[in-house]
Amino acid sequence: xxxxxxxxxxxxxxxxxxxxxxxxxxxxxxxxxxxxxxxxxxxxxxxxxxxxxxxxxxxxxxxxxxxxxxxxxxxxxxxxxxxxxxxxxxxxxxxxxxxxxxxxxxxxxxxxxxxxxxxxxxxxxxxxxxxxxxxxxxxxxxxxxxxxxxxxxxxxxxxxxxxxxxxxxxxxxxxxxxxxxxxxxxxxxxxxxxxxxxxxxx
Amino acid sequence: xxxxxxxxxxxxxxxxxxxxxxxxxxxxxxxxxxxxxxxxxxxxxxxxxxxxxxxxxxxxxxxxxxxxxxxxxxxxxxxxxxxxxxxxxxxxxxxxxxxxxxxxxxxxxxxxxxxxxxxxxxxxxxxxxxxxxxxxxxxxxxxxxxxxxxxxxxxxxxxxxx
Numbered sequence: 001x002x003x004x005x006x007x008x009x010x011x012x013x014x015x016x017x018x019x020x021x022x023x024x025x026x027x028x029x030x031x032x033x034x035x036x037x038x039x040x041x042x043x044x045x046x047x048x049x050x051x052x053x054x055x056x057x058x059x060x061x062x063x064x065x066x067x068x069x070x071x072x073x074x075x076x077x078x079x080x081x082x083x084x085x086x087x088x089x090x091x092x093x094x095x096x097x098x099x100x101x102x103x104x105x106x107x108x109x110x111x112x113x114x115x116x117x118x119x120x121x122x123x124x125x126x127x128x129x130x131x132x133x134x135x136x137x138x139x140x141x142x143x144x145x146x147x148x149x150x151x152x153x154x155x156x157x158x159x160x161x162x163x164x165x166x167x168x169x170x171x172x173x174x175x176x177x178x179x180x181x182x183x184x185x186x187x188x189x190x191x192x193x194x195x196x197x198x199x200x201x202x
Numbered sequence: 203x204x205x206x207x208x209x210x211x212x213x214x215x216x217x218x219x220x221x222x223x224x225x226x227x228x229x230x231x232x233x234x235x236x237x238x239x240x241x242x243x244x245x246x247x248x249x250x251x252x253x254x255x256x257x258x259x260x261x262x263x264x265x266x267x268x269x270x271x272x273x274x275x276x277x278x279x280x281x282x283x284x285x286x287x288x289x290x291x292x293x294x295x296x297x298x299x300x301x302x303x304x305x306x307x308x309x310x311x312x313x314x315x316x317x318x319x320x321x322x323x324x325x326x327x328x329x330x331x332x333x334x335x336x337x338x339x340x341x342x343x344x345x346x347x348x349x350x351x352x353x354x355x356x357x358x359x360x361x362x363x364x
Contacts, residue, residue, distance in 0.1 A: 023326075064253040068285075098255075134326035159313045162285040169313070190315040193283050195254060196328035196347065 023132025026188035030142050030149040033127045035120035038110045043118050045149065052084035053143035058133040059089040061109040062100040063195035066136050068161050070113060077117045080176050087117035092128035097198040128197055135194030141175050152179055155190030225294060226307045230317050233309060236279055237320065242338035243275045244362040250330045251283045252296045256348040257330040263351040267358060268304045276362050282308040283329060334361045
């Protein structure tokens with residue numbers, strides 16, 4: 001009997017571990033959060049009353065793939081924020097592992113690149129873990145539905161990191177255009193090569 | 203003198219062409235061929251890039267252990283995911299500077315979503331990652347993050363033919 005109890009407990013613990021590592025996918029309800037922006041102000045998604053949803057981008061200052069996508073993320077914000085879907089970028093990298101991703105450096109990056117969107121610091125890495133983000137860049141498109149943030153798309157911005165001009169599958173834009181037209185998103189998840197999020201050394 | 207110059211020129215050309223040949227560019231068919239290899243031996247395939255600091259940290263372990271285990275029937279392939287626009291400017295100089303002798307190929311298909319799952323369904327696209335396999339014995343282990351030298355050695359010993 002005791003053995004069964006232990007086994008059940010072990011099974012529950014395992015399930016907990018597995019679910020902690022799993023990634024949001026289309027249809028899941030995403031959690032809101034409260035993280036400080038580069039001005040030091042706390043920001044939650046729910047604070048933005050005008051938004052119908054968000055382009056949440058796991059981001060950083062240092063990753064060469066992120067740098068390749070810098071202009072493209074800014075273009076997404078310029079195009080879709082007026083339509084109700086602003087970009088919210090989040091840096092979850094541990095500055096102890098990646099010094100270039102400190103809060104101070106985030107301020108510098110946002111100022112230098114003239115970010116018009118919120119750039120938030122996920123100091124505890126709790127948001128990245130909850131969302132199941134693994135890389136930078138890693139995009140989550142969310143929509144408000146009945147007071148809940150529902151995931152519409154998870155993955156890459158498009159299919160050519162090196163050269164935007166030859167990307168012929170614009171995953172994020174296609175998903176957003178479908179959402180805005182009230183259509184179902186055809187491709188709800190993609191994978192792309194990126195920098196692994198720099199997790200705290202346990 | 204003229205002969206000497208001609209000789210110099212020829213050797214320069216051959217060095218340059220040797221460098222150009224140093225790295226094999228692959229696409230999805232080349233990747234599939236690597237993954238489908240059915241020789242009865244352990245294959246260790248590492249995905250990396252010069253722009254990825256943890257990849258660069260572990261690269262010497264692959265270089266060192268490939269020297270040690272290649273003669274013991276273990277095949278190593280290092281697949282670079284450097285951008286095609288940076289093969290000549292970054293990747294080849296990096297390999298030269300670090301005297302990398304291991305088998306390095308560069309994946310030039312950037313439509314990542316079309317091939318990441320061919321490597322492993324659990325791969326989220328982060329690098330470095332390493333695949334250990336011996337198709338002849340249905341052995342497959344996907345390591346989703348960086349490795350220390352000891353971890354790499356232990357995994358090679360665990361999966362290679364005894």
